[in-house]
Amino acid sequence: MHTDSLLASAVYLIVFPGFIFLTAYGLFLQWVDRKLCAVMQNRVGPPWYQPTADFIKLLAKETIIPDACDTAIFKVLPYFAIAAVISALMLIPLWKTESLFAPFQGNMVVVVYLLTIPTVTFFLAGWSSASPYSTVGSMRVLTQLFAYEVPLMLSLIGPAILAGSWNLSEISVFFAGRPALMAAQLIGFLVAILALQGKLERMPFDIPHAKNEIVGGQFTEYSGRLLAYFNLAVDMELVVGAALLSAVFLGGAWGLYGAAGLALFLAKTLAVTFLLALLKVLMARLRIEQMVNFCWKILAPMAMAQILLDIVIKSRL
Amino acid sequence: MSKITIPLGPQHPALKEPENFMLVLEGEQIENATINLGYNHRGMEKAAEERTFIQNMYLLERVCGICSHSHTTCYVTNVEEAAKAEVPERALAIRVLVGELERVHSHLLWLGVAAYEIGFETLFMYTWRDREQVLDCLELLSGNRVHYSINTIGGVRRDITPEQKNEVLKRINFLEERTKYYIKVATEEPTVRARAANVGKLPYEVALERGAVGPTARASGVKRDVRKDAPYLLYDKLDFNLITHDSCDVFGRVVVRALELMESYKLIKQVLNYLPEGPLTVKVPPRIAPAEVVNLYEAPRGEDIHYLKTNGTDKPERLKVRAPTLANLQSVTYMLEGGWLADVPLVIAAIDPCMSCTDRAMVYDRKTDKTQVYDWEDLRRLGIEAYKRKGVDFSKF
Amino acid sequence: MKLKPARMLSEVLTHLFKKPATSGYPFEKARVTARFRGRIDFDSGKCIGCQMCVRVCPSKAIEIPLSEEQFAAPPVQQGQPAVPAKKQFDCIMKLGSCVYCWQCAETCPKHALITTQDFELAQIDPSKLVRHYK
Incomplete structure (x- = not known):
């Protein structure tokens, strides 16, 4: 490989849009989310630097590792979560039509697969901390994973079928040119938003770490730097999830490049964040068995209906 | 799956006041619940x-x-x-x-x-x-x-x-x-x-x-x-x-x-x-x-x-003083058993508990079937002894 | 009963354009009503040292000691019996103990305890919570 492309890859991974940009934008989106919720609840909400301050504060705090836990796994899991999220971002088209790495057929499946890894690390984190709250929390993580993963995948299949491609950039190009078809994906988009809410473990699906029930859930025993990285991974997942939805359902970059493309990307992720915040504000937390019922009995059939609709449209094109 | 016992309280985000609920869980469902009062006795x-x-x-x-x-x-x-x-x-x-x-x-x-x-x-x-x-x-x-x-x-x-x-x-x-x-x-x-x-x-x-x-x-x-x-x-x-x-x-x-x-x-x-x-x-x-x-x-x-x-x-x-929460707490264990873990905070909150109003101290000896009320000196002595057993000596104060 | 998903949607969206209900204390002044019970002040000139307030206080927050400085007795008038000087009293108010019930001010027969509406009384140094009124 060329030195140039190696250097470029390193810059992509570490500075932009990789670790540093993703950290900054993730923290910013966390603030947007919190501020929107606060305003909708008629509160003041945090100042813009609050997530950053929280992050830095946690970095400075002592990290306590329980005696009973599996130390090696316990320590390494947050980094796995972050690495998986950054890799997923590299495969999604951001401010231009092509993704930065590997614009191959089927990269959509890889993104979904990579986004599952943080959830699995959450499960392992809870399981390895050997505390009753985290054990219950990690069991809930897994149960919830089986509930939302299917509707999420199904809702992404619909656009893929219509575009006739498993490549994210091809899907986005297909929809950017056909706004009417984009509008026809409304049900799928709704399902995807709800499933994404479940993936991000936010209200009404924040069951794994429902604080009124099981304190911190899977992260109960985490503290200091390790907890900071886990929180960061969740924030980054929000960015990546929003980017994925904007690539699949909202037509990606609409053929724009550079600064204009970046502005469009930011606008779309902000819009998705707004929808996610709205969902968070509007509902009460469900019970785990209600969540599974909801995903399998309502979301999955809705996604199927969308796929059927897409097949019908496809046959007419 | 084996049963897990989860302590809910005395410190827990769902409880505004310290009381302890021991929950025996079978998966997500509660098999048994016990209430332990007395964390907030104010005399x-x-x-x-x-x-x-x-x-x-x-x-x-x-x-x-x-x-x-x-x-x-x-x-x-x-x-x-x-x-x-x-x-x-x-x-x-x-x-x-x-x-x-x-x-x-x-x-x-x-x-x-x-x-x-x-x-x-x-x-x-x-x-x-x-x-x-x-x-x-x-x-x-x-x-x-x-x-x-x-x-x-x-x-x-x-x-x-x-x-x-x-x-x-x-x-x-x-x-x-x-x-x-x-x-x-x-x-x-x-x-x-x-x-x-x-x-x-x-x-x-x-x-x-x-x-x-x-x-x-x-x-x-x-x-x-x-x-x-x-x-x-x-x-x-x-x-x-x-x-x-x-x-x-x-x-x-x-x-x-x-x-x-x-x-x-x-x-x-x-x-x-x-x-x-x-x-x-x-x-x-x-x-x-x-x-x-x-x-x-x-x-x-x-x-x-x-x-x-x-x-x-x-x-x-x-x-x-008999505060209403004491009367309602008897029903809480009944309401909890057989329910979901996720519902515990809501069920407890549903009686609108006011734990601090409720706590009274009375000593009941199960062996001799006697009740006894301690005075201040007795309580102080018992407290010091209890801490001594844990290795802390408060008798100097 | 019928169910409406996202029942609060319209209410929540209108709040996007409303000012927060939170008040900005301490950056903006907190208001209290005219009946608000605040710190108790003391008028040494009216106090007769009957100790009624000390006895009635539920939290034992008041002490009424004799002042260090006492007025001299008025000069004896011709043909009149000697009048002793009016005794001067101080008031030590332990704000850390006070529960702000104003029972003392209501009990005081001479209205020597004055009610105020001060409420910003927090101190870092606990010794400053003991106010000595002269």
């Missing part, structure tokens, strides 16, 4: 014996922050009955008014807490924001938001002016509108229904058997309200309905409390519009002849019982 009853009747007013106000007026009114009624004092009607009316305002603020608070326990933060924020209105009313009338101190022995301390009356009416009308909206939200929002309906079932017979009181009992169809059963103050002259619900679950408790709010608004308007004229207080001598009195009061959480024994001095010989 109020003993302290009351050391203080004069007028000082006890301010002590008993602090039995509970939320039903502070309930406890003082019950206590003051006892003292007045023991002293055979005739309290003027206007004072009684003002006591009813503050009592109902307190019920409004307590029920709105509860609605917010219940919404918070099921993760519905928006409803929590909105109800607590609107609760400020009734707290402002209380501050306007009495001077403080929480410890109103409007009662005094023989009457009330503050009068109500016409401007205050109009201000309170204005705010109550606003709250009435908002409450109608919250009733709609609570009954029509699917996620709230999903979380509250069929949760924490307490059938009619069990509610009777375990002696549930207040909204908890009324939501199980038990027609039990001290204001109707044994009217005190002016309640026999006022027009209001006893609210019951037959669903026997948390949803029923939400509905009962919400509709009781509407009844309280009605009562507040009645009292404000027909405020009897007359003096505010009568003189009550500081020393009270030997007597024994018991009085009931319908606190927002249920039936509050005070027992008072006087001995001719200016201090009570014995004072006993």
